[in-house]
Amino acid sequence: MTDLGLVASSCGGLDTRFTAELAAPAAALGWRLAITLTPTAAHWLASTGGLDGLAATTDLPVRSASRLPGQPRPHPDPRVFLFAPASANSVAKLALGVADNQALTLLGDVLGTPGITIVVAYQVLDTRAHHPAWPRHLDTLAEAGVRLHRLDPRRSWSAVLDRLPPPSRPVPEG
Ligand SMILES: Cc1cc2nc3c(=O)[nH]c(=O)nc-3n(C[C@H](O)[C@H](O)[C@H](O)COP(=O)(O)O)c2cc1C
Structure with missing residues (x-):
């Protein structure tokens, strides 16, 4: 896998759609999931009882905190990432x-690395476009090779899975 x-x-x-529309369908496509949540996302899922269902989509631990020095790394090193x-x-x-949490540390470490595929699927209010820094943030990520996708709250999040390479085909080194 x-x-x-x-x-x-x-x-x-997040509480109703992440597992149902992203994690479970991605696993069904053949991906082995190394899941990392921001601290707030983990708090939300813990408070709604959604962590167990999410954990059932993978044999790896669902992460939100950094490991302690000396502890082994709990996840492998994927070459494909979906931030959604x-x-x-x-x-x-x-x-x-x-990189002030594990999710951003992980993505920041691989951003711009040759041979790594990163899809970022953001969900923002239309008013976000008025923030003067927002277009620059998107440009920065696009220039680093990130595939950007805006989630439409009226449609299934699963559509973004089409932006990933096929899981069965190894991503070339380099
Ligand atoms: C109910 C609720 C829904 C939210 N939905 C969004 C959203 O769709 N997009 C967004 O950018 N922020 C949303 N926010 C705000 C973020 O949760 C907030 O900015 C948070 O600090 C983001 O932290 P994180 O990026 O570390 O997870 C929402 C907040 C609440 C309380």
């Missing part, structure tokens, strides 16, 4: 190189 680094932040619908849903907050931090 091919590993997929699946990262999520705290967007509306991505909040405006986390998109901005990723573009700026901020």
Whole structure:
């Protein structure tokens, strides 16, 4: 199986849609999921009882905290990443190189690396476009090779899975 680094932040619908429309369908497509949540996303799923259902989509631990020094790394090193849903907050931090949680540390470490595929599917209000830094954040990520996709709250999030390479085909090294 091919590993997929699946990262999520705290967007509306996380509790009802993330497992049903992203994690479970991705696993059904043949991806082995290495799931990392922002602390707020983990808090939301813990409070709604959604963590067990999410954990059932993978044999790997669902992460939201960094390991302690000396502890083994709990996840493999995927070559394909899907950051969905991505909040405006986390998109901005990723573009700026901020790594103040495990999810952003993971993505920041691989952003721009040759041979790594990153799809960022963000869900933001239309008014976000008025923030003067927002277009620059998207440009920064696009220039680093990120495949950007805006989630439409009226449609299934599963559509973004079409932006990933096929899980059965290994991504070339380099
Ligand atoms: C009910 C609710 C829904 C939210 N939905 C979104 C959303 O769809 N997109 C977004 O950018 N922020 C949304 N937010 C705001 C983020 O949760 C907030 O900016 C948070 O600090 C993001 O943290 P994170 O990126 O570390 O997960 C929502 C907040 C709440 C309370």
